[in-house]
Structures are given as C-alpha cells and as structure tokens.
Amino acid sequence: MTDLPATNSDELDPEEQRVLAAIEAELPSMPAGAQNLIPILQRIQQTHGYLPRGGIYLVARHLGLAPSKVFGVATFYNQFRFNPPGRHPIKVCLGTACHVKGGEIILENFARRLGIEEGETTKDREYSLERVACVGCCALAPVVVVGEKIESYVTPSKVEGIITEIEVRREMAAREEERNES
Amino acid sequence: MSDDMVVLTVDGLEIKVPRGTKLLQACLDNGIYIPNLCYLEGMERPPSSCRLCLVEIEGRPGPVPSCSLEVENGMVVHTSTDALRRLQQTAFRLLVSTNSGKCSLCMANKRCEMQRIAKFLHMPLRTKRLRHIPKDMPRIIEEHPCIDYESNKCVLCGRCIYVCGRQEDAPFHLDFAGRGFNTVISFFGSELPGVAEYCRDCGACIAACPVGALSYREDRQRFLQQLERNKASRARK
Numbered sequence: 001m002t003d004l005p006a007t008n009s010d011e012l013d014p015e016e017q018r019v020l021a022a023i024e025a026e027l028p029s030m031p032a033g034a035q036n037l038i039p040i041l042q043r044i045q046q047t048h049g050y051l052p053r054g055g056i057y058l059v060a061r062h063l064g065l066a067p068s069k070v071f072g073v074a075t076f077y078n079q080f081r082f083n084p085p086g087r088h089p090i091k092v093c094l095g096t097a098c099h100v101k102g103g104e105i106i107l108e109n110f111a112r113r114l115g116i117e118e119g120e121t122t123k124d125r126e127y128s129l130e131r132v133a134c135v136g137c138c139a140l141a142p143v144v145v146v147g148e149k150i151e152s153y154v155t156p157s158k159v160e161g162i163i164t165e166i167e168v169r170r171e172m173a174a175r176e177e178e179r180n181e182s
Numbered sequence: 183m184s185d186d187m188v189v190l191t192v193d194g195l196e197i198k199v200p201r202g203t204k205l206l207q208a209c210l211d212n213g214i215y216i217p218n219l220c221y222l223e224g225m226e227r228p229p230s231s232c233r234l235c236l237v238e239i240e241g242r243p244g245p246v247p248s249c250s251l252e253v254e255n256g257m258v259v260h261t262s263t264d265a266l267r268r269l270q271q272t273a274f275r276l277l278v279s280t281n282s283g284k285c286s287l288c289m290a291n292k293r294c295e296m297q298r299i300a301k302f303l304h305m306p307l308r309t310k311r312l313r314h315i316p317k318d319m320p321r322i323i324e325e326h327p328c329i330d331y332e333s334n335k336c337v338l339c340g341r342c343i344y345v346c347g348r349q350e351d352a353p354f355h356l357d358f359a360g361r362g363f364n365t366v367i368s369f370f371g372s373e374l375p376g377v378a379e380y381c382r383d384c385g386a387c388i389a390a391c392p393v394g395a396l397s398y399r400e401d402r403q404r405f406l407q408q409l410e411r412n413k414a415s416r417a418r419k
Contacts, residue, residue: 056370067371068357075359075368 015084015125020054022047027062034063041074049085083121086128088166090146092118095134097141106142107131109159126170127163190257199253204228206235206248209261216261217270217299219277219392220339221249229340233273234299237261245269271303278305279312280363282334289405290394296337317363325369327378329388330402336395338365342387349384353377356387367396 023044030040040059045051051074060067074080092098092107107129111117114127121128135143140152144162151162186201192214199208207223209216219232228249236245240258245266248259260266277296285291285307300307308314316334323331338358346356353376359368371377388396397405 060371066355066357067374068355068359068368071368071370072357072359076361 016052016054019048019052019084020058023052023055023058027058030062032063034065037063037065037070037073038077041070041080045080050081050083052084053082081119083119083128084125086121087126088147089128089130090114090144091130091132091135093133093135093141093143093145094131095138095141097138098134098143101141103142105156106144106154106159109156110144113159113163126166188253188255188257190253190255190259192259193261201253203253204249205237205251205253205257205259208253209248209259214261215302216248217274217302218249219295219299219337220341222341222344222390225249225344229344232277232337232339234270236266236269238263238266267303271305274299274303274305275309275312277337278307278309280315280317280334281307281337282314282316283332287409288335288394289397289402290335290391294394295392315363317366319364319366323366323369324399326372326381328382328399329369329372330397330399331367331369332395332397333366335393336367337393338367339392341390341392342367342396345386345390349386352384353380 026044026047027040030036030043037059040063041051044055044059048055056070056074057067059065060070063070074082090110092103092110094103094107098106107118110129114122114129116122116127116129118129118131132145135145135150137143137150137152140150142154144151144154144159146162146166151158154162187198188201188203189196189198190208191197192209192212195212195214197208197212197214199211203211204221204225206216206218206221206228216237217234219234220230221228221232221235228247230247230250233247235248237248238245238260239251240260248261281296285294285297288294291297296307299305319333321332321334323333325331340358343356343358346352349355353374354369354371357368357370358365359370360366372381382398385398388398
C-alpha cells in the first residue's frame with residue numbers, strides 16, 4: 001500500500017536505518033489485523049526504545065491501515081515516544097513539590113543547555129530530555145534523574161555542573177580507550 | 183400515509199420526512215436551523231462532538247444531540263428553549279476560548295460557520311467568562327505539500343477526516359493526532375509520493391472545513407497578498 005517516503009531516507013542516520021531494517025524483519029512474524037496495532041507498537045518500543053517515523057509506515061503497511069491512523073493511535077498514548085532515548089536520559093521532575101520549587105525553570109535550563117526541547121534527543125544521542133511527574137523524593141525538590149542517579153536541590157548553576165560532569169567522564173573514558181589501544 | 187414516512191412535531195410545526203432520517207437533517211431540510219459543526223449530510227454515525235445541536239424531546243429526561251438521533255413517529259421536539267440555548271452558548275464559549283485570530287484577516291470571513299452560529303446564538307466570537315487559552319503549537323502548520331493548517335482556527339469537528347476517509351483511492355488520509363487539548367489534525371503520510379498531485383485536485387477537506395482552518399497554500403498566499411494590497415491602497419487615501 002505505502003512505500004517509505006524517499007525524502008526521509010537520505011537523512012536517516014545509520015542507527016535508525018538499522019532499527020528500521022530490524023522492524024521490517026520482525027513484522028512478518030507479528031499477527032495481522034487492526035486489533036493488534038497497540039501490541040505491535042508496544043513490542044517495537046520495547047525492543048528499540050522508541051518508534052521511529054519510518055517504523056510507523058512499516059506497521060501501517062503490515063496492518064493495511066493508513067499511516068496517519070497508526071500515528072494517531074501512537075500519539076494518543078503517553079507510553080510511546082518518537083525519539084530514541086539518549087545514553088544519558090534526563091528526567092526533570094515536575095510533580096507538585098518540584099513544580100513549586102521551580103522545576104519548570106530547571107527543565108528550561110536543560111533545554112537551553114542541550115539545544116533540544118522536552119521529549120527530544122540530541123543529534124549525537126547522548127542526551128534526551130523528559131518531564132516526569134514525581135519520582136518519590138519530594139523532600140529533595142527540585143529533583144532531576146540523570147540515568148539512574150538522582151540529583152537533588154537542582155539549581156540553574158547545578159544544571160551546568162551535571163552536564164559538565166558527564167562530559168568530563170566521557171572525555172576521560174575516550175582517553176582511557178585511546179591509551180588502551182596504543 | 184406510507185410506511186416509509188415519519189411525522190413529527192418540531193417547535194409546534196408538523197413535518198414529514200423519510201424514515202431513517204437524522205433529526206438534525208430533518209429540521210434543516212424543513213427550514214428549522216439548529217447550530218451544528220461536526221455533522222455532514224449522509225453521515226452514518228456522526229461524531230456528535232460539537233454539542234451544539236442539542237434538542238429536547240418530550241418524554242426524554244435530558245437533551246439529546248439531534249445529529250445522531252433518528253426520527254420517530256409522533257416525536258415532539260423543541261429546539262429553542264432557554265435551557266438549550268444556555269447549553270449551546272456554553273459549548274460555543276468553550277470553542278471560542280481556544281480559538282483566536284481576526285475574522286477580517288481570515289479567508290473564511292463571512293462564510294464561517296462559527297460566525298453564523300455566533301449570530302444565531304447572539305454571542306460574541308470572544309469570551310470573557312472563560313480564560314482564553316490558545317493552543318501551544320505553531321499557528322500555521324505546513325506539513326502537507328500544498329495544504330496549510332491553522333491550528334488556532336480548527337474546532338476539531340473531524341469533518342475533513344470524514345470526507346478524506348471517503349476518498350478511497352487517496353494516497354494518504356487525514357486523521358487526529360495527540361490527545362485532549364493538544365489534539366490536532368495530522369498530515370502524517372503526506373510526504374508520500376503522489377500526495378501533492380492528488381490533493382491539489384481533490385480539496386474535499388478544504389470544502390468540508392466549517393471554519394477555514396484548511397486552505398490551499400497558493401490560495402492563502404494570494405489572499406494575504408490581496409490583504410496587503412488593500413491595506414496599502416487604504417493608506418494612500
């Protein structure tokens with residue numbers, strides 16, 4: 001029914017192309033019929049961490065649905081994301097306590113520092129930015145969860161510190177690797 | 183009287199319509215106007231989402247949307263009680279509380295359903311009672327190769343989606359995306375080959391839009407240029 005839009009495939013990075021190829025290979029083993037749309041989307045997200053745009057076309061073709069229908073269902077539910085998770089997912093808490101303590105400002109700070117909006121991932125896939133509703137440690141508000149680590153009493157200056165720390169670690173790891181190779 | 187005709191009373195007027203007709207359609211055909219946005223003639227199952235076409239039927243406990251109700255013999259219908267008007271005005275207020283834009287700068291000016299309903303309900307196109315909350319998204323969405331979508335005018339009636347879905351040979355179809363306050367008409371799939379050519383000749387969604395939220399990009403640009411020219415000529419005078 002539908003072919004993948006040609007305009008998009010030139011811009012796809014190799015990572016995304018690999019994911020799309022994997023989805024295409026998986027799909028024939030998945031049940032057909034519109035009632036299986038949500039389970040299929042869930043399985044793709046579980047395997048790959050997100051629903052790539054091209055994957056929605058593939059699923060639509062597999063089920064014989066209009067791509068916009070699949071997109072409509074996927075955007076209706078909060079559980080689906082359309083950007084790959086970063087290696088350092090940043091979750092800014094906007095629960096009641098964090099909201100009162102200025103969680104929005106922290107989110108804005110991260111967005112500006114990383115040059116992405118909430119729900120997006122940086123080009124190099126290092127960072128992704130998300131808002132969450134309460135991580136259960138309101139006494140430490142405002143709270144940010146970076147990977148597995150909880151950052152407490154976050155201030156705008158601390159945002160810079162968090163990113164710098166990750167960058168330094170990355171740099172060190174890269175040098176270590178270089179040294180091991182040589 | 184033949185079996186396939188039904189007689190009912192609407193606002194004291196006796197009307198005779200074919201069995202199976204929707205009540206709203208029956209009223210409209212007999213010159214009784216009921217405000218409506220999401221209904222289109224011939225719909226099997228109207229979405230009944232605009233909540234403007236409510237009527238009272240004697241013997242029923244509450245108001246019902248007339249667009250999805252089939253006529254019955256001996257029905258006694260009221261379309262203009264005070265209670266109904268208040269419900270319709272509230273529904274209308276909710277619609278205008280998220281909509282924005284100046285009518286004089288809109289392509290649908292004077293043929294807009296919202297203007298017609300505002301006049302009918304004696305309501306302004308702005309509301310003071312409710313907080314105005316414009317949608318948090320780009321005002322003009324140019325996702326489609328030749329159709330512009332103005333999210334702040336859209337009332338999310340779904341008429342465009344209905345008529346688009348009936349174009350069976352179309353290479354792509356419109357649908358809703360998102361949820362709740364962030365619901366939009368999505369053009370996902372409009373990047374497929376052949377869409378621009380097909381949509382340029384079809385235009386069903388644009389014709390079905392009650393408010394002018396959809397327009398051909400070319401037409402809209404021409405309209406904007408005309409506005410500019412009018413403004414310039416007024417300034418010269």
